[in-house]
Amino acid sequence: MIKLYKHLLSAALLLSATGSFAQQVKLSTEVEQAMQQVSPDDIKAHITYLADDKLKGRGPGTEGYQMAVDYVVGQLKGLDVKPAGENNTWLQTVRLRKAFIGDANLTLSDAPANTNISKGKDYVIYPNPLLPKVSISAPLAFLGYGISEPNLGYDDYAGLDVKGKIVIITRGAPEKFSSSVSAHVMNASQILKVAAQHGAVGVIMASADSAARVPNISRGVYSIMDDKGAVSVSRTFYSKQISLYASINYALFKALLQQADKNLQTVLPQLKAGQPSSALLKASVGASLSSTYQDILSYNVIGKIEGSDPKLKKEYVVHSAHLDHLGIGTPVQGDSIYNGAHDNASGVASVISIAKIYHNIKLKPKRSILVVLVTGEELGDLGSNYFAKHPTVPVKSMVADVNTDMPTIIAPLLSITALGAEHSSLEKNVAQAAAYLGLDVEPDPEPKQARFTRSDQYSFVLEGIPALHVKYGAKTADGKNNLNDFVATWRAKYYHKPQDDINGIFDFEAGKKYAQLNFLIGYLVAQDPARPTWNTGDIFATK
Incomplete structure (x- = not known):
C-alpha cells in the first residue's frame, strides 16, 4: 500500500509540475511557424527509404548501412547542417x-x-x-x-x-x-x-x-x-x-x-x-x-547547427538516434530482412525533422545543436558509447542529450514518459515542452523493462551528460488510458521482426508531435543561460 501511495504521489507531483511550468514557454512567431512545418509526409518518406528492402536491414558495416549513411548526410546537407565528424567530415569511424x-x-x-x-x-x-x-x-x-x-x-x-x-x-x-x-x-x-x-x-x-x-x-x-x-x-x-x-x-x-x-x-x-x-x-x-x-568498419554521422550566442555557441545540445538495425537474419513468415521501420528509421526521421525546424529559424538558439546518428545500438549502444567517450567536440561542451529511439508512432500522442529526465533539471524542460504541446507527462509504465539503459541516452549519462529518451504514455482518446496494451500487442508482432516495415501500423501525425516535442525540449535547453544540472545527490551526479 505504501509503494502504491508513493507511485501515485510521484505521478501527481509530475502532473502538477507540468502545469506549473506551462506558462513559462514563450516562443517567437518564427519558431512556432517552423515547428508547424514539420511534415508527416516527410517523416513517412524518410522511413520508407530507410526501411526499404534494398537497405537490407541497415546492419553495421554493410552496403545497406552505407546507403543509410549517404541518405542522412544528403538530407542534412540540404538543411544547411554543417559536418562535425572527424577531420571536418560528416563521419566518425567506429571499429567494431x-x-x-x-x-x-x-x-x-x-x-x-x-x-x-x-x-x-x-x-x-x-x-x-x-x-x-x-x-x-x-x-x-x-x-x-x-x-x-x-x-x-x-x-x-x-x-x-x-x-x-x-x-x-x-x-x-x-x-x-x-x-x-x-x-x-x-x-x-x-x-x-x-x-x-x-x-x-x-x-x-x-x-x-x-x-x-x-x-x-x-x-x-x-x-x-x-x-x-x-x-x-x-x-x-x-x-x-x-x-x-x-x-x-x-x-x-x-x-x-x-x-x-x-x-x-x-x-x-x-x-x-x-x-x-x-x-x-x-x-x-x-x-x-x-x-x-x-573486424568491421562502421560510422557515426555527426552534424552541427551553430548557435547565435558568442560564448554559448561553444556548448552543444545533442539530438541523437541510432541509424542501424538488425540486417538480415532468421526468416519469419518467409521474410529475412529486418527493415527496422519503427526501430529506428522513425527516430532518424524525427531527428531530420528537428534539423528542418532549425533550418526554418533564422535566429538560431544561443547554444549550438549537434545531430548525432549512431551505429551499433542494436549491438549494445556501442556507437553512442564510443561517441560519448571520444566525441568530436570537447566532452564538457555537451550539456544535454535528447535521444529518439523507436518513438512507437502507432496511435495519437496524448501523453509521454521521459526516461531519465527525473535525474536532472531536464525534467523541467520536459514539463514545459509537454505542457506547451498539450501533452501529459507520466511515470515510466514499464520500470522492469530497464528501458533507460537500453538505448543511446545512457551512453551520455555514463559520461556525466544529462540525457533523456521520450516514449509514449498510456493516455488514449477514449479515456481508457490503456495504450500500453495496444503497444504490447503491436510489439509482439513487429518488434525486432522482419514485419517492422513501412507496411505496418503508423500514425505519422504522432510522428510530427514527437519531433516537435523533442525539438522543443532541446530548444529550451539551448536557450537557457544556465546549463542543465544533475539533481543533488543523484547517482549520476558524480559521473
Whole structure:
C-alpha cells in the first residue's frame, strides 16, 4: 500500500509540475511557424527509404548501412547542417570487433559432490575481445547483485575481500531502488567495472531462473576497438584484469551456494529486500579459452547547427538516434530482412525533422545543436558509447542529450514518459515542452523493462551528460488510458521482426508531435543561460 501511495504521489507531483511550468514557454512567431512545418509526409518518406528492402536491414558495416549513411548526410546537407565528424567530415569511424569463442573449458576444484558440468548446458564462456588466449585459475566468491552503492545504503562488496578472486553475481537490484537506478546498477558493463574496482579477476553471471538456458553466443559478441587497438566499448569486457566473463545456469549456481551453507531460495528474497548475502565459496575455477575476431568498419554521422550566442555557441545540445538495425537474419513468415521501420528509421526521421525546424529559424538558439546518428545500438549502444567517450567536440561542451529511439508512432500522442529526465533539471524542460504541446507527462509504465539503459541516452549519462529518451504514455482518446496494451500487442508482432516495415501500423501525425516535442525540449535547453544540472545527490551526479 505504501509503494502504491508513493507511485501515485510521484505521478501527481509530475502532473502538477507540468502545469506549473506551462506558462513559462514563450516562443517567437518564427519558431512556432517552423515547428508547424514539420511534415508527416516527410517523416513517412524518410522511413520508407530507410526501411526499404534494398537497405537490407541497415546492419553495421554493410552496403545497406552505407546507403543509410549517404541518405542522412544528403538530407542534412540540404538543411544547411554543417559536418562535425572527424577531420571536418560528416563521419566518425567506429571499429567494431566481432569476437567468437573457440576452445573454451571451465573446471571446478573442491566442487560440490556429484557436480558434473557441461559446456553449453551448465556454463558458457564469452570470447575475450583483446586477448586471443586466456588461462585463469582462482577461488570463487558470491557477491549477490555485484552492486556497490554505499550512498544508496547497499553494498554487496562491504566487508569481503575479493582481490584475485572470480565473483559470481546474479543480475538484479534491491526493491527500494528506482527503475532507472536499478537498470544502471544491473547493467553488465557496470557490474564488470565494479568487480574490477574491487580487485576481482573474473565475473560469472548466474541465472536465478531455473527454466533459463545459458546464453547462445555462437553468432559472436561485439565490442569497439579504438585506433590504437585497445578495447574502447564492450558489454563483456572491462580491462585485462577481468580476463574471464562467463555465465552459469541455475542448477550449478544453487549447488555452489549450498556448499557454502546458503539456500538460494532464501538468498534471493534477502537480496531483493536490500540485505546483502555475500560470502566466500569453497570451490575454485579453472578456465581456458581462445578467441577469434572479425573486424568491421562502421560510422557515426555527426552534424552541427551553430548557435547565435558568442560564448554559448561553444556548448552543444545533442539530438541523437541510432541509424542501424538488425540486417538480415532468421526468416519469419518467409521474410529475412529486418527493415527496422519503427526501430529506428522513425527516430532518424524525427531527428531530420528537428534539423528542418532549425533550418526554418533564422535566429538560431544561443547554444549550438549537434545531430548525432549512431551505429551499433542494436549491438549494445556501442556507437553512442564510443561517441560519448571520444566525441568530436570537447566532452564538457555537451550539456544535454535528447535521444529518439523507436518513438512507437502507432496511435495519437496524448501523453509521454521521459526516461531519465527525473535525474536532472531536464525534467523541467520536459514539463514545459509537454505542457506547451498539450501533452501529459507520466511515470515510466514499464520500470522492469530497464528501458533507460537500453538505448543511446545512457551512453551520455555514463559520461556525466544529462540525457533523456521520450516514449509514449498510456493516455488514449477514449479515456481508457490503456495504450500500453495496444503497444504490447503491436510489439509482439513487429518488434525486432522482419514485419517492422513501412507496411505496418503508423500514425505519422504522432510522428510530427514527437519531433516537435523533442525539438522543443532541446530548444529550451539551448536557450537557457544556465546549463542543465544533475539533481543533488543523484547517482549520476558524480559521473
